Amino acid sequence: MAKAKAILKRRNVVHNTRKITRTMELVATAKYAQSFGRIEGATPYRQTLQDVMTDLARADVEVDHPLLRRREPAGHVTLLALTSNRGLCGGFNTHLSRKTLEYAAAQRSADADVDLHVVGKKGIAFMRFRGEQIHQSYTHFGDKPTFAEVETLANTFIEAYEAERTDQVAVVYQRFHSAAVQRPAVDVLLPITARAAEGGVAVAEAPAGAVEYLYSPDAASLLAKLLPAYFKTTLYHVFLETVVGEHRARMVAMKNATDSAEEMIKTLTRLYNRARQTQITNEISEIMGGVEALK
Numbered sequence: 540m541a542k543a544k545a546i547l548k549r550r551n552v553v554h555n556t557r558k559i560t561r562t563m564e565l566v567a568t569a570k571y572a573q574s575f576g577r578i579e580g581a582t583p584y585r586q587t588l589q590d591v592m593t594d595l596a597r598a599d600v601e602v603d604h605p606l607l608r609r610r611e612p613a614g615h616v617t618l619l620a621l622t623s624n625r626g627l628c629g630g631f632n633t634h635l636s637r638k639t640l641e642y643a644a645a646q647r648s649a650d651a652d653v654d655l656h657v658v659g660k661k662g663i664a665f666m667r668f669r670g671e672q673i674h675q676s677y678t679h680f681g682d683k684p685t686f687a688e689v690e691t692l693a694n695t696f697i698e699a700y701e702a703e704r705t706d707q708v709a710v711v712y713q714r715f716h717s718a719a720v721q722r723p724a725v726d727v728l729l730p731i732t733a734r735a736a737e738g739g740v741a742v743a744e745a746p747a748g749a750v751e752y753l754y755s756p757d758a759a760s761l762l763a764k765l766l767p768a769y770f771k772t773t774l775y776h777v778f779l780e781t782v783v784g785e786h787r788a789r790m791v792a793m794k795n796a797t798d799s800a801e802e803m804i805k806t807l808t809r810l811y812n813r814a815r816q817t818q819i820t821n822e823i824s825e826i827m828g829g830v831e832a833l834k
Contacts, residue, residue: 543814550807557800564793571786578779585772592765605701606766609730613706616646616653621712621781622662631788632661638723639711684778693771700729712777713784721784728773731766
């Protein structure tokens with residue numbers, strides 16, 4: 540009887556765990572839908588800004604802006620790693636942290652100094668465990684970063700780049716490809732050279748188009764105003780993409796945990812039934828043996 544009771548107790552524990560993982564899966568699904576909606580809401584503004592900058596670049600004007608100046612080879616790199624504050628999302632944080640270490644090692648092998656900025660408690664703990672020196676850590680962004688919070692960080696990077704305290708600003712984040720595919724990626728945000736993080740027409744090197752544009756003020760002044768806005772918007776977008784990736788990873792992890800718990804419950808149920816059947820058989824045998832002894 541003791542064995543059957545132990546199996547039953549363990550099955551109850553697994554059953555309660557399944558309830559928790561199922562609830563967390565539903566919560567992650569709801570948060571994923573919300574974060575995906577924020578990306579959809581921010582994308583039109585970002586895309587319009589990119590299109591305007593591309594049109595301005597086609598005006599064949601020379602723009603001398605600090606955010607466009609390339610300093611190669613880069614002697615100093617500012618590397619921003621985006622991770623989450625919470626776990627239970629599979630290998631999400633581990634993959635991002637390893638990607639960060641790989642990029643940092645590549646830059647150091649090219650004789651560049653790397654200042655590591657880490658967002659998220661999990662990434663901070665990972666880097667400290669690996670003995671990496673963290674220049675600045677951030678835990679206040681959470682899973683609902685606001686544009687104002689990201690803008691403050693972006694202004695810090697812009698100021699450092701314009702003052703030539705750093706030669707490159709790169710970010711490691713979870714790139715959103717589709718609802719089913721998100722992968723760790725590294726993008727160089729400063730200097731600004733590309734139309735979009737995914738690649739495209741170079742802002743500073745776009746070919747002259749056949750269409751003529753009229754600008755007020757001039758194209759150079761407009762582009763100089765839009766470059767900081769473009770950087771801030773791009774940085775905000777990678778924050779949103781990482782949040783989507785976090786919730787998606789947690790959905791998958793909790794779904795797998797729930798499925799595993801269900802399989803374990805079935806296995807424990809079979810074991811309990813066998814143990815109970817064996818116990819009943821033994822009890823019947825003892826009763827029959829007692830009856831035979833009384834004859």
